[in-house]
Amino acid sequence: MPAPEATRPRLYLLDGYALIYRAFFAMISRPLISSRGENTSAAFGVTRFLRKVFEQYKPEYLGVVFDAGSSMRHELLPSYKATREKMPTELESSIPRVQQVFEGFRVPVVRLEGYEADDVIGTLVLKAAAQGLEAVIVSGDKDFYQLIRPNVCLLNPGRGGPAAVEEEWVSTDNAHERLGVAPEHVTDYLGLIGDTSDNIPGVPGIGPKTAIQLIEQFGSIENILEHREEIKAKRAREALEAHAAAALLSKRLVTIHTDLDVALDLEALRLKEPDRERLKEVFLELEFNSMVREFGAPAPEEKPAIAVDYQLVKSVDEVNAIVERIRQLGRFAVDTETTSKDALRADLVGMSIAISPREAYYLPFAHTVKGSDDQADLLSEEEGKPVELAEEVEAAEQGGVANLPDLHDSAMKPLLEVLEEPGFEKIGQNLKYDLLVFRRAGVHMQGGTFDTMIASYLLEPGRRDHGMDSLALQHLDHKTITYEEVAGKGKNQIPFAQVSVDAAREYACEDADITLRLAEYFEPRLQELKLDELFRTIEMPLVEVLADMEWAGIRIDEAMFAESG
Incomplete structure (x- = not known):
């Protein structure tokens, strides 16, 4: 049964330990382990479930409740829960992590010393209902x-798992379906059959089917015992006569208390905006990189807008002006946009250049007409292109889009010289890819002296993700535009060549800009840890060696492989 539409504010109370157990054991066959060997399954599962609660159920009030110490049930039955297996060490060590997740999402934790979570929840939900909420x-x-x-x-x-159970919303309409009895007789039912997981004895010899029949005929356990002589089934009658005290004790043990001295503080339970800085810290430690991006980035209203100068290059004169700036500065960040993730099969669509922080340029080479209407400004004169642009750009018209000339065109010689001149330092993120893409385009880029991905690896060799998106969020507190945001997802994804040039400009310029800013962040840290010489003399020269090896490939004995089938 799906959740019905809310008719009043809802308070969601999470059974803390039950949720943690569920999250941990859902991944028991393939646990999530960090690079430091920490089992992060429980924290990951709880985070995903919280996200679902936020997005799907949109609670006005939310809290998580935990057990606190031994309850009065242990006094009634010393062996209460004694048969439960000891909590796995990995799960036990996960609990502080999960509590950090709740802390980051600002979900209040409720506990009352000497009581189980069930009793605290029972008290709070009845108080909430009495105050006009739906609990x-x-x-x-x-x-x-x-x-x-x-x-x-x-x-x-x-x-999840082999014995999967679907999520279910339970109300008075369907509450009888799971156990076969109405909510007011659940304690009678459980008192009769017992609960092996909590070591509650029940009445030996009475199972679910008999318990339901007895409740339908007589109602409560007390009434069943009072009329036990009327029970026709000899086995059930004798069991009740022999274990009447156990039946009453079991009912008492399974009865949830609803009268504890615990306040319903709705203001404390009101849903709040997450503490994104705290979540970022926790998720980085847990290596939940997608979660860092989703929850660790500052909310748009929290982060002041910082102006950037991202420009679409429309003319050879503009290219030459950029080249002149590069010659003055001696270094720049470069990033390529292509048709494939495989550098050896990728055709160059465009490239971006950043020459100072927050200043970057996008140079389109092979965009096609399909895309947003924003491309209309780049059409030829016959199709609406401004006359002055036609005069300035000797555009390589590709399907109606005014691209810049090919890099080997004589008009682009100044840029080609800068790319191939080793005296100008090139900064990149995964420079090996860009080297191969340029080489495939007939450009032998030299001077690649700073790769931010390699710098990150040297500084944090145990880190799993050295991708630009993750690095930008952690070190620059910046949430980048994703490829899917500009090109779409799945079957709706379009080739980058068909992405609107304005969208391509924002995406590609950001890549180059972030790469430059990461380099400026990493450089002093490499020096501080005395890793700069290793980085400059071994790691960076190796990038070109690896690119050469990948370009050359390996030679195989075709005849031998053919013979071997």
């Missing part, structure tokens, strides 16, 4: 079915 218990624990009533519902998050 939602988030747990797969069957004990909570006893609390379901008008304005108190249960969200069973389900579980």
Whole structure:
């Protein structure tokens, strides 16, 4: 049953340990392990579930409840929960991490010393319902079915794996379906059959089917015991006569208390904006790079806008002006946009150049007409291109889009010289790729002396992700534009050549700009850790060697492979 539309504010209370167990064991066959050997499955699963709650259910109030110490049930039955397996060490060590996740999302943790989470939740949901809210218990624990009533519902998050259970919304309409009894008789039912997971005895010999029949006939356990002589089934009658005390004790053990001295602080439970800086710190430690990007980036309203100068280069004169700036500065960041992730099969579509922080230029070479209407400004004179642009650019018209001339065109010679002149320092992110792309285009780029990806690896060799998006978010506090944002996803993704040149400009210029800014961030740190010489004399020269090896490939004995089938 899906969640019905809310008719009043909803308070969601999460059963903390149940959620952590669910998240951990959902990935038990393929646990998520960080580069430091930390099992991060529980933290990852809890984070994903919280995201789902935020996006799908949009709660006005939210809290997570944990057990705190031994409860009075241990006094009633010393062996209560004694048969439970000890919590796995990896799971136990995950709990502080999960608590950091709750802290980062600013989800308040509620606990009351000497009581289980069930009793705290039971008390709070009834208080919430009495105050006009709809209370939602988030747990797969069957004990909570006893609390379901008008304005108190249960969200069973389900579980994955071989014994998968679908997520389910439980209200008074369908509460009887799981156990076969109404919510008001759940304690009677559990008291009769017992609960092996909590070591609650129940009545030996009475199973679910018999328990349901007895409840349908007599109602409560107390009434069943009072009329046990009327029970026709000999085995059930004798079991109740022999274990009447156990039945009553079991019912008492499974009954959730709803009268604890715990306040319902709705203001504290009101949903808040996450602490993005804290989440960024936690997710970086956990190596949840996609989560860092999603939740660790500052919210748009939190981060002041910083002006950037990203320009689309429309003329050879503009190219020459950029080249002159490069000659004055002696270094620049470069990034290529292509048709493939495989450098040896990639055709050059465009390139971006950053010559100072937040100043970058996009040079289109092979864009086609398909894309946004913003490209209309670049059409030829016959198709709407301004006359002055036609005069300035000897454009290589490709399907109606005014691209710059090919890099081997005589008009582009100054740029080609800068690219191939080793005296001008080139900065890149994964420069080997750009070297091969240029080589495929007939350009032998030299002077690649700073690769931000390699610098990151030297500074943090244990880090899993040295991609630009992750590095920008961690070191520059900047959330980059993704390829999917400009080219689409899946079957709707278009080739970069068909991306609007304005969108390509923003995306490509940002890449070059971020690369330059990362280089400026990494350089002093390499020097501080005395890694600069290793970086300059071994790691960077090796980039070109590896590019040469990849370009040359390997020779194989075709006849031998043909013979071997």
